[in-house]
Structures are given as structure tokens and as C-alpha cells.
Amino acid sequence: MLTAAELPELVKRILAAQPVVDMHTHLYPPTFGSSGPDGLMLWGLDDLVTYHYLVAEVFRAVPATKFPYAQFWAMNKSERADHIWKHLFVERTPLSEACRGVITTLSKLGLEPGVKSLTSHRQWFREQDPNDYIGRVMELANVESITMTNAVFDDHERGRWLAGITSDPRFTGVLRFDSLILDWPTAGKKLAAWGYAVAPELTETTISEAKRFLNEWCDRVTAIYCAVSLPPEFRSSEILESIVLPVCAERNVPFAMMIGSRRGVNPELRDAADTGGLASVEAVTSLCQRFPNNRFFVTMLARENQHELAVAARKFGNLMPFGCWWFLNNPSLIDEITRMRIELLGTSVIPQHSDARVLDQLIYKWDHSRTAIGRVLTEKYSDLLTAGWPLTTAEIERDAKQFLKGNFLEFLRG
Numbered sequence: 277m278l279t280a281a282e283l284p285e286l287v288k289r290i291l292a293a294q295p296v297v298d299m300h301t302h303l304y305p306p307t308f309g310s311s312g313p314d315g316l317m318l319w320g321l322d323d324l325v326t327y328h329y330l331v332a333e334v335f336r337a338v339p340a341t342k343f344p345y346a347q348f349w350a351m352n353k354s355e356r357a358d359h360i361w362k363h364l365f366v367e368r369t370p371l372s373e374a375c376r377g378v379i380t381t382l383s384k385l386g387l388e389p390g391v392k393s394l395t396s397h398r399q400w401f402r403e404q405d406p407n408d409y410i411g412r413v414m415e416l417a418n419v420e421s422i423t424m425t426n427a428v429f430d431d432h433e434r435g436r437w438l439a440g441i442t443s444d445p446r447f448t449g450v451l452r453f454d455s456l457i458l459d460w461p462t463a464g465k466k467l468a469a470w471g472y473a474v475a476p477e478l479t480e481t482t483i484s485e486a487k488r489f490l491n492e493w494c495d496r497v498t499a500i501y502c503a504v505s506l507p508p509e510f511r512s513s514e515i516l517e518s519i520v521l522p523v524c525a526e527r528n529v530p531f532a533m534m535i536g537s538r539r540g541v542n543p544e545l546r547d548a549a550d551t552g553g554l555a556s557v558e559a560v561t562s563l564c565q566r567f568p569n570n571r572f573f574v575t576m577l578a579r580e581n582q583h584e585l586a587v588a589a590r591k592f593g594n595l596m597p598f599g600c601w602w603f604l605n606n607p608s609l610i611d612e613i614t615r616m617r618i619e620l621l622g623t624s625v626i627p628q629h630s631d632a633r634v635l636d637q638l639i640y641k642w643d644h645s646r647t648a649i650g651r652v653l654t655e656k657y658s659d660l661l662t663a664g665w666p667l668t669t670a671e672i673e674r675d676a677k678q679f680l681k682g683n684f685l686e687f688l689r690g
């Protein structure tokens with residue numbers, strides 16, 4: 277029988293050894309382009325250091341009144357990385373989660389993180405072959421499969437799919453179509469221009485043509501689920517209910533809703549422009565109740581929505597809460613949210629996804645998340661021992677597998 281004293285090391289070891297199926301990232305294989313302004317695969321030092329989380333942070337260190345946005349965006353990527361490095365890593369202590377992430381990543385790659393200049397590291401990354409490097413990063417992060425986000429209304433990505441993409445077994449596809457639900461006037465015009473017979477009104481033909489569009493694109497990207505990100509005020513929509521959910525049900529794929537993002541509050545920050553807000557869990561429960569043949573992955577951006585979402589999941593088996601999303605992907609919040617979810621839902625949640633935009637981030641996002649989840653589990657197992665349960669190593673291994681991989685794959689299968 278295990279003892280409480282053994283738990284911290286044992287849980288850590290088991291979580292580290294359990295490969296992850298990462299259910300939501302913004303990563304791409306090299307077939308989508310791995311260099312230059314058009315490459316969709318982001319990787320390496322300059323992408324790491326210019327991550328949009330760090331762009332937002334550098335404008336706190338050096339405000340736009342002193343260093344105007346236009347001046348920042350006029351620099352090339354390496355110059356922006358140097359600016360961020362100087363102000364967030366050299367002249368200040370890199371304490372924030374996004375800063376610490378760069379440090380963890382460099383250390384795990386065997387690179388000295390405490391440097392004043394990025395020049396020599398930049399050279400090291402230049403020598404890596406992107407295709408081989410993916411393997412190295414996945415091994416270091418112990419990630420076995422990367423789920424992409426394939427934005428069908430992004431003209432650039434769409435063009436690449438239409439030109440023909442050879443699939444990469446390390447990556448799986450997800451069809452993402454925010455504007456179909458949030459901005460039908462624009463999305464509908466695009467569909468019409470792409471040859472689908474849709475009208476501004478949701479006539480029968482429009483509905484069946486929009487379904488044809490979704491089906492064709494789900495086939496093209498081999499979508500394992502469909503996804504949208506929604507603003508705090510989202511409740512539901514006719515398009516969602518008459519087009520999207522029926523297609524997902526027919527294809528037997530879950531629908532992922534990432535709720536609570538408010539886009540572009542400070543557009544000057546570009547990718548870093550968005551913020552979050554309190555959303556409605558009642559909107560989620562209403563959909564779960566009225567669409568029992570659909571399965572919903574749901575993550576919410578507001579900390580204040582998390583408890584109600586976990587309670588909702590107790591009521592609906594077709595609801596799977598996942599991840600500590602974006603501004604919640606910080607150790608203190610992962611701790612709080614994971615603890616609360618486990619107390620309410622046992623092992624039936626997906627505690628985390630990486631949301632990595634830059635390949636190398638898999639290394640730190642999963643390292644930091646495994647640590648945070650491990651702390652919670654250690655405490656929970658210790659409480660269980662105190663309560664009298666004869667906990668075994670095999671049980672901890674089974675839980676780690678469910679949390680990091682199994683729950684996602686099982687919910688996909690339905």
C-alpha cells in the first residue's frame with residue numbers, strides 16, 4: 277500500500293511518463309510553411325519571444341506613450357524579440373507565466389536562459405530542421421498527438437488546403453469557423469463567392485448548402501471535432517442550431533465552444549488585443565439539454581464561470597469541460613480550477629490543453645501544467661489515503677492516462 281510520503285515523487289513521475297494528446301493548439305506541421313511571413317508553422321526563438329502574451333507584457337514595461345505601437349510593428353520579428361528580451365528578461369525579472377515559459381523552454385532544450393543577447397541562440401535554432409525539430413519537441417514535452425485549429429475563414433490557410441496538404445500523422449485537424457456563427461452576413465457572402473447557393477436569409481436551400489460547406493470542409497481537414505470561440509454575451513444562434521449542430525450530430529463529432537473571449541479591445545496590440553468576460557453557463561446547459569445527440573467540449577475564459585460549468589457537467593453527460601484557457605493558464609488558477617473540478621467531477625474532466633501557438637511552447641505549457649495538476653492530485657490522493665482507500669500505483673497511472681489523453685479520445689468516440 278502507498279503512503280502519503282511517497283506521493284509527491286510518484287505522482288510527478290507518473291504524470292511525466294504519461295504521453296499527452298493535446299486537444300487544442302494553434303500549431304501546424306511544416307507542410308503549411310515553416311518559414312517566412314506566410315509560414316503557418318511557428319517555431320523557434322523569435323516566435324517564442326514574440327508570443328502575443330509577451331507583446332502585451334512588453335507594452336506594460338515600455339508603454340505606447342514611450343514606444344509607439346507603430347514603431348514596434350515596424351520592426352522585424354528578430355528586432356521585436358530583442359526589444360521584448362531587453363525589457364522583460366534583462367531589465368526586469370521574467371516572473372510572469374509567459375516569461376517563465378520561455379525560460380523553461382530554453383532550459384529544457386539545453387540552452388542557457390540567462391543571456392543578455394539572443395544572437396547565439398538564434399543561430400542554434402537556425403540550424404534545426406523544422407520537421408525533425410517537431411519530433412524533438414514532442415519528445416521533450418511528452419506529447420503524442422497535436423490537435424490543430426483549422427480556421428476555414430482564414431484565406432491564407434484555406435488556400436493551403438485547397439492547394440493540397442499531405443497529412444502529417446503527428447497532427448489532427450479541427451474545423452474552426454467563428455464567423456459562421458458570429459457574422460453570418462460576411463460568412464454567407466464568402467460561402468456564396470465559393471460556390472455555395474446561400475442567401476442572407478436562412479432558407480431551406482441556404483441551410484442545406486451551408487451544411488454541404490461544413491461537411492466538405494470537415495472531410496478536407498479530417499476534422500475530429502468542430503470548434504468556435506464565442507463572446508461573453510453568446511446565448512445561441514439559429515445557424516448553430518439549424519446548421520452546425522445537425523452536421524456535428526450526423527458526423528458524430530463533438531462541438532467545442534470556447535466561451536468568453538472579447539476580441540480586439542485594444543486593436544493596436546494585434547494578436548494580443550483580446551480580453552475576456554463573464555459568460556452564461558445557462559446558455560451551455562440549454563444547448564446540452566435541447567441537443568442530447570450532440571456532444572459539447574466547453575471551456576470558458578472567466579474564472580467566475582468555472583464552478584457553474586463544473587456543476588453543469590454533473591447534469592449533462594454530453595458536456596465535457598476542458599482546459600484552463602488562455603488567461604486562466606496560470607499555475608494559481610490551474611490549481612484552483614483543477615481542484616474544484618476533481619472535487620465535483622472526479623476523473624471525468626480534461627484538465628488541460630496547451631493552446632500553444634509556437635511549437636516550442638509545448639515544452640513549457642505541459643511541464644508547468646503537469647506540475648500544477650500533480651500538486652492537486654498529490655493532495656487529493658493523500659486525502660483519500662487518510663480516508664482509508666488502499667490506493668495503488670496502477671490507479672494513479674490509470675487516472676493520469678484518463679486526464680492527459682483518455683477522456684478526450686473517449687469523448688471524441690462518443
Ligand code: RAT
Pocket residue numbers: 302425505534537547601602631633
Ligand atoms: O490562447 C490564445 O492564444 C488565444 O489567442 C486564442 O487563440 C484562443 O485560444 C482561441 O483559440 O481563440
Ligand code: ZN
Pocket residue numbers: 300301302631
Ligand atoms: Zn486557442
